[in-house]
Amino acid sequence: GSFAVWGGLFSMIDCSMVRMRGKEDxxxxxxxxxxxxxxLAARNGPVAMVGSAAMGGILLALIEGAGILLTRFASAQFPNGPQFTDDPSQMQPAPFSDYRQYQ
Structure with missing residues (x-):
């Protein structure tokens, strides 16, 4: 019902914002x-629109802020990720790199 309408409208606006701004943040x-x-509050007048807009913005700001904090906390658990070389020729050979000798 109403949650589907809210979700559909939110997604439509969100995708439009990504397209117009050229970035997803x-x-x-x-x-x-x-x-x-x-x-969604437009039928109830401008005062209701402002109140609903504020509540929607605050709610989504809290959700996005929590997501950012969780991401930072999780990334702090693994400060040094694996380092990848740009040039594979700089890698050390594998211990059994010459497979043909075993055939």
Whole structure:
């Protein structure tokens, strides 16, 4: 019902924001939440639109902020990831690199 309408409108606005701005960041979701709240409250008047826009923007800002904090916390657990070489010829040979000798 109404959650499907909210989700569809949010997704439409979010994808439009990504297309218009040319980047995908938390501001798209925050703005989409605010605009979705305002549009869905349009029949109740401008005061309700402003209130719903504020609630939608705040809710999505909290969700995006929590996601950013979780990502930073998780990345802090593994500070040094594997290092990859750009040139494979610089890699050391594998211990059994000459497979043909065993045939």
């Amino acid at each position: 938390p501001w798209n979701s925050i703005t989409s939440g605010a605009l979705t709240g305002a549009i």
